[in-house]
Amino acid sequence: MATSRLRLDFSRRSRWTRLGFPAEQPDRCGRASILGVDNRRLPRLDVLPRRTPPYPVKRPHGYVSLAVIGFLTLAGLDTTGAKIDPRDVPPFEEVFRFEATASAPGRISIHWQVADGYYLYRNALRIEDPRGFTLRRLDLPPATAHSDEFFGKIEVYRGETIMSLEIDPVPGSLEAVFELHAQGCADIGLCYPPQRNTVRVRMGSGTRFSPPRREENLCRGSSSRVGGEQFQSKRDTAGRPRECRSAPPIARLWYARGWQDRRNGLTWPGS
C-alpha cells in the first residue's frame, strides 16, 4: 500500500525539469533544502496517489453516462413533440382587444385591435340581442382577403379596425346593451372558439370617440368607455360566464408598460 501511494518518479517530467531548476524556486513544501542538501537536485517524491491502478479496470460508468446523455439528447431532439407550447398561446381577450364607444348620437363604434399574427373572421362578427336600442345598420369596413391554407380566400381583419353601428335609441334608455360575437385564428394554425361578449355602452350625446389606451384594456373584450366612465360586463365564452375583474393600480402600470404583451410575445401594428 505504501509503495503504491509513495513512489519515486524518475520518468515523469517534473515541474523542476520543465523550469530548469531555478535557483530561487522553493520546492513544493516551501523549502529549498533538507538537512543541508539541495533537494531541488534530488529526484522528486511523488506523494500523490496513482491515477491508474495496477489492475485492469472496467469502466461501465462511461457507457452509462453515454447512454444517459444520449437518452436526454434524443428526448430533447424529439421532433414528434408539440410544436406549440400552450403556455405561449395567449387568451382571446389579450389578442383581440376591442372597445365600444358612443361616438356620436345614434352611432356606436367598436374599435378592434388585433395583435400581429392573428386575424378576425369578417363573417363571424355580428351583433345580437340589442337592448335599449334598435340596430339600423352594421357597417363593417372592407376586409383584406386572406388566403387560408384550408378555406381558400376568405375575408379577415388584421391590425386596427373600426366597425360602427347605426342605432335608434329607445326613448328614455340610458345605455345600449348588446352581444358582440367574434371569432379569430392565428397564422400558426390554431383557432379560438367563437366569443360572445356582453357590451354595455352609456348613451350620450356628443361623446367623442377615443381610441383605446393599453392600460384601459385590462378588461379586454368586455369594456366600454364613454366620457371617462368605465363599464364592465360579463364575458361568456362557450357557455362559461366569467366576471371581468379590474386589476389593481400597480397592475395597471405593468399592463400599461406592455409587460403582459412581452410575456405573451404579442406585437401590435404600428408599435
Next chain:
Amino acid sequence: MHFARSRRRLLLRSMLLVLLSPLLVAEAHEDGFEFTALDANGSKQKLTVGRGTVTIVAFWATWCAPCRTSELPGLNRLLQDYPSTRLRIHAVNNDGDHEFAVRFLNHPDVRFGEIENSVAYDPSYRAYREILGHDYAEVHPAAALFDKNGNQLRTFYGKHDWISPEFRSLLDAHI
C-alpha cells in the same frame, strides 16, 4: 481510493434512479381512466382512455378550419392503418351547439370516413379542461396522446401531422 469509487458508483446509481423514477411512477399508475362526453343523441357516455390500448383524444370543432381539413383526415388515416385493438381515437367535438355538429357530420358533403364513428360531443368543454388542463387558452385543434396505462405522453396544440414517420414511430414504440 476504494471509497471514492464506491461513492462515485452510489452517485451514478442515484442519478439513474432519479432519471428513471418517472417510469417507475408510471408503472405504478392505474391502467387507465374514463371521461364523460355526449353521444349524437345527447346522452352521456363514458369514454375509455388506456386500459391496454394506446389512446388519442383529439378536440375539434366545426368552426376550426385546421380541424376540418387537416386533423380529422389525418386521424382517419391513422384509424385505417392501426386496428382498433391497438389504437383508440376519441374525436371530441367542442361546438357549443352539439346538434349543429351532428347535422354538420350528417351532411352529405361532409365525409371524414371512419373517424366519424369515433366522434363524441363536449359542448361544455368539461372533457377539454379535464384532459388538457384549466390553465391555458382553449384553442383548437388540440389533442393528447395516452399510453396503454392511461398516462399522458404528449399534448398537441395546433394542427399536427398525424401520419408523419416521426409520429408513427412514437406510436409504434408504445403500441
